[in-house]
Amino acid sequence: TSPVPPSSFRLPSPPFSLLPSEVLLSKDALLPSVIKDINFIAQQAKIYSDRMNTLGALDAEYMSGIPDLYSNQRRQFHVSVPCHSKFNKSHVCLGPATIVFRFDEMTPHPHWEERIKQNRDEHSELLGALCVPIPHEMCKAVAR
Numbered sequence: 743t744s745p746v747p748p749s750s751f752r753l754p755s756p757p758f759s760l761l762p763s764e765v766l767l768s769k770d771a772l773l774p775s776v777i778k779d780i781n782f783i784a785q786q787a788k789i790y791s792d793r794m795n796t797l798g799a800l801d802a803e804y805m806s807g808i809p810d811l812y813s814n815q816r817r818q819f820h821v822s823v824p825c826h827s828k829f830n831k832s833h834v835c836l837g838p839a840t841i842v843f844r845f846d847e848m849t850p851h852p853h854w855e856e857r858i859k860q861n862r863d864e865h866s867e868l869l870g871a872l873c874v875p876i877p878h879e880m881c882k883a884v885a886r
Contacts, residue, residue, distance in 0.1 A: 757881075782880070825837070
């Protein structure tokens, strides 16, 4: 068999077009040529700024909820202990001893427990949106 000829080489097309020098040098033609790009950059900046503000608000809400996440609740319970006197054989118990335990129990506040979970879910979702690669349109708008 004969060798296969090499494939033809084609120059890739540029990812975006640059403004011609004539437009860059003309005060009257420059602004109309780039206004669409400037508006797009401003729109993307606003979206990013809004997301960062929301992220800050979620963090502030999270921090304010931490102190209220748990509260102490007064609890008590009774334990009945049967009498087994081994000290004196003639001793007769009148009945079992009742011991009362009183204590403060740290319990989660149901509203804050759910709200903090929801807050962190929103936080994770927003971080995911902030960590996406820069759109090609943004690179194009900035580079032109």
